[in-house]
Amino acid sequence: MGEDVAEGSLVWHVPDCFLPSRSSGSAKSHEAFCVLNVSPTDTAELSFTFYFADRAALSSRAELPPSRNVHFRTDQPEMIGVQLPTDVPYACRIASNVPVTVQYSRLDAQEGYALMTTNAIPVG
Amino acid sequence: MGEDVAEGSLVWHVPDCFLPSRSSGSAKSHEAFCVLNVSPTDTAELSFTFYFADRAALSSRAELPPSRNVHFRTDQPEMIGVQLPTDVPYACRIASNVPVTVQYSRLDAQEGYALMTTNAIPVG
Amino acid sequence: MGEDVAEGSLVWHVPDCFLPSRSSGSAKSHEAFCVLNVSPTDTAELSFTFYFADRAALSSRAELPPSRNVHFRTDQPEMIGVQLPTDVPYACRIASNVPVTVQYSRLDAQEGYALMTTNAIPVG
Amino acid sequence: MGEDVAEGSLVWHVPDCFLPSRSSGSAKSHEAFCVLNVSPTDTAELSFTFYFADRAALSSRAELPPSRNVHFRTDQPEMIGVQLPTDVPYACRIASNVPVTVQYSRLDAQEGYALMTTNAIPVG
Numbered sequence: 001m002g003e004d005v006a007e008g009s010l011v012w013h014v015p016d017c018f019l020p021s022r023s024s025g026s027a028k029s030h031e032a033f034c035v036l037n038v039s040p041t042d043t044a045e046l047s048f049t050f051y052f053a054d055r056a057a058l059s060s061r062a063e064l065p066p067s068r069n070v071h072f073r074t075d076q077p078e079m080i081g082v083q084l085p086t087d088v089p090y091a092c093r094i095a096s097n098v099p100v101t102v103q104y105s106r107l108d109a110q111e112g113y114a115l116m117t118t119n120a121i122p123v124g
Numbered sequence: 125m126g127e128d129v130a131e132g133s134l135v136w137h138v139p140d141c142f143l144p145s146r147s148s149g150s151a152k153s154h155e156a157f158c159v160l161n162v163s164p165t166d167t168a169e170l171s172f173t174f175y176f177a178d179r180a181a182l183s184s185r186a187e188l189p190p191s192r193n194v195h196f197r198t199d200q201p202e203m204i205g206v207q208l209p210t211d212v213p214y215a216c217r218i219a220s221n222v223p224v225t226v227q228y229s230r231l232d233a234q235e236g237y238a239l240m241t242t243n244a245i246p247v248g
Numbered sequence: 249m250g251e252d253v254a255e256g257s258l259v260w261h262v263p264d265c266f267l268p269s270r271s272s273g274s275a276k277s278h279e280a281f282c283v284l285n286v287s288p289t290d291t292a293e294l295s296f297t298f299y300f301a302d303r304a305a306l307s308s309r310a311e312l313p314p315s316r317n318v319h320f321r322t323d324q325p326e327m328i329g330v331q332l333p334t335d336v337p338y339a340c341r342i343a344s345n346v347p348v349t350v351q352y353s354r355l356d357a358q359e360g361y362a363l364m365t366t367n368a369i370p371v372g
Numbered sequence: 373m374g375e376d377v378a379e380g381s382l383v384w385h386v387p388d389c390f391l392p393s394r395s396s397g398s399a400k401s402h403e404a405f406c407v408l409n410v411s412p413t414d415t416a417e418l419s420f421t422f423y424f425a426d427r428a429a430l431s432s433r434a435e436l437p438p439s440r441n442v443h444f445r446t447d448q449p450e451m452i453g454v455q456l457p458t459d460v461p462y463a464c465r466i467a468s469n470v471p472v473t474v475q476y477s478r479l480d481a482q483e484g485y486a487l488m489t490t491n492a493i494p495v496g
Contacts, residue, residue, distance in 0.1 A: 007383065007385065007465075007495040007496060008493070008495055011131065013131065013132065013160050013162070013225040014227070015158040015159060015160040015193060015225050015226060015227040016158035016195060016227040016228075016241060018195075025483055025484070026483055027483040027484070032388065032461075034387040034388035034461070034463065035387060036385050036387040036463040036465070038385070038421075038423070049162075051160055051162070051191060051192060051193040052192070052193060053192060053193060053194050053195075054192075056191070057191055067423060067428070067429055068423060068424070068425060068426075069387060069423040069424060069425060069461070069462055069463035070425050070461070071388060071390075071425070071461040089156075089158070089193070089194075089195040090193055091158065091160040091193035093160070093162055099495075101385040101387050101493045101495065102387060103386070103387040103388040103490060103493075104388075105388050105488065106239070106241075107480075107486070108231075108237075108239055109483070109484075110151065111149055111150055111151040111233070111237050112149070112151070112236060112237020112238075112484060113237065113480075113483050113484020113485065113486050114231070114237050114238050114239035114362075114363075114484075114486050115239065115362075115478070115480055115486035115487065115488040116229065116240055116241040116488055117241070117388060117478075117488040117489070117490050118227060118241050118242050118243055118366070118490050119243065119490050119491065119493050121132070121225045121243050121246075122493075123131040123132055123223075123225065124131060135255065137255065137256065137284050137286070137349040138351070139282040139283060139284040139317060139349050139350060139351040140280065140282035140351040140352075140353050140365060142319075173286075175284055175286070175315060175316060175317040176316070176317060177316060177317060177318050177319075178316075180315070181315055213280075213282070213317070213318075213319040214317055215282065215284040215317035217255075217284070217286055230363070230365075232355075232361075232363055234275065235273055235274055235275040235357070235361050236273070236275070236357075236360060236361020236362075237361065238355070238361050238362050238363035238486075238487075239363065239486075240353065240363040240364055240365040241365070242351065242365050242366050242367050242490070243367065245256070245349045245351075245367050245370075247255040247256055247347075248255060259379065261379065261380065261408050261410070261473040262475070263406040263407060263408040263441060263473050263474060263475040264404065264406035264443060264475040264476075264477050264489060266443075297410075299408055299410070299439060299440060299441040300440070300441060301440060301441060301442050301443075302440075304439070305439055337404075337406070337441070337442070337443040338441055339406065339441035341379075341408070341410055354487070354489075356479075356485075356487055358399065359397055359398055359399040359481070359485050360397070360399070360481075360484060360485020360486075361485065362479070362485050362486050362487035363487065364477065364487040364488055364489040365489070366475060366489050366490050366491050367491065369380070369473045369475075369491050369494075371379040371380055371471075371473065372379060
């Protein structure tokens with residue numbers, strides 16, 4: 001498992017991000033950047049850059065150990081390394097020093113209970 | 125951040141678009157073409173072409189500044205550069221003069237509260 | 249618009265298809281294979297093959313005119329060219345004589361109101 | 373149909389998996405890894421590896437006959453070959469001896485009725 005240490009890409013984009021501040025029911029609206037590092041030996045040093053429509057980008061860092069998967073929740077600043085603004089459209093660029101794969105998901109509980117997910121787009 | 129000015133592709137397709145005219149609750153049904161331009165220097169000149177089942181295509185233009193992300197909402201003609209018909213299946217082709225990445229999302233609140241998203245398909 | 253007649257791929261897979269027979273509310277559960285043909289001159293001759301877990305595959309044909317987009321609904325046999333079984337997991341392979349792009353979507357209204365979408369996977 | 377026996381990839385990743393233990397209504401929360409094998413002659417020998425945030429990976433095996441599609445449900449250990457933990461973020465790596473395509477879907481009925489799907493990411 002994970003014997004191929006070069007599975008994935010080094011740079012990924014997620015053009016549609018949004019962290020809702022509201023939740024209508026008992027479930028909390030949230031997003032996650034889910035990253036998989038199948039390398040059995042190398043920790044992935046992740047660099048997040050967050051882009052907006054009308055302001056300068058933000059950046060942060062996180063680590064992902066070898067043979068591990070973490071769902072980095074944007075509503076948990078201790079996971080994502082930065083406090084993100086809520087209710088603002090944004091995008092994310094994720095760079096890693098070793099190949100990883102990235103999927104983005106959102107639970108929108110603002111006015112109901114809706115899920116969406118897609119792969120991040122590999123660009124490097 | 126964004127030091128690689130060639131991240132992404134120049135042409136993207138979204139084969140499943142649909143702008144609902146109705147919304148059952150307080151949330152408004154809508155779609156967005158979310159575009160990320162990580163170039164630190166170049167504005168992306170975007171050309172949208174909208175294809176239908178039984179009529180000629182429409183086209184429009186928009187701009188995306190360097191190091192910015194915009195979620196172009198199709199229910200806001202001032203964003204997308206054209207007034208699109210509602211309740212009609214269509215598709216979108218997005219071309220840019222510089223590499224960008226594109227994700228498409230829809231909130232369907234016609235009879236409930238449902239979200240869907242996917243990456244646009246890079247074709248050039 | 250569509251001046252490049254080679255945008256897309258000739259063969260696509262959708263591994264997760266399912267046509268629900270039930271709908272709990274006023275919205276009808278349905279699926280669509282959404283196909284975009286940006287060629288300004290060539291009609292796309294589409295060949296659908298439907299794979300199941302425990303029975304032989306089915307196949308059908310359809311056409312997509314140049315510069316057009318059709319959302320082929322599986323609950324409309326006249327669109328998809330075959331009567332598909334309901335409530336059965338299946339997959340779809342779509343082949344075209346000219347490059348096209350394909351996106352798959354489902355509205356599941358069996359017990360609520362849920363949407364999902366993804367690009368078909370280009371394989372040829 | 374399926375005359376090209378090399379359609380797809382040998383290794384796929386799904387970075388965002390989660391099997392909810394709860395369901396609020398009559399629909400049961402579940403996930404599926406949907407795999408399509410269009411080879412008319414070769415059975416696909418599938419190897420699943422499941423990665424977590426804080427524990428060692430698990431693995432299991434399954435088979436997919438030629439010209440067949442199976443939606444491998446993670447709540448059915450007899451399908452997926454292992455009993456997975458519930459309510460825990462994880463990821464999946466799927467390897468096959470012949471080319472296949474893979475799509476991942478989840479019905480989340482914990483607090484409503486939400487669907488999400490995406491293609492697995494081809495990495496080998």
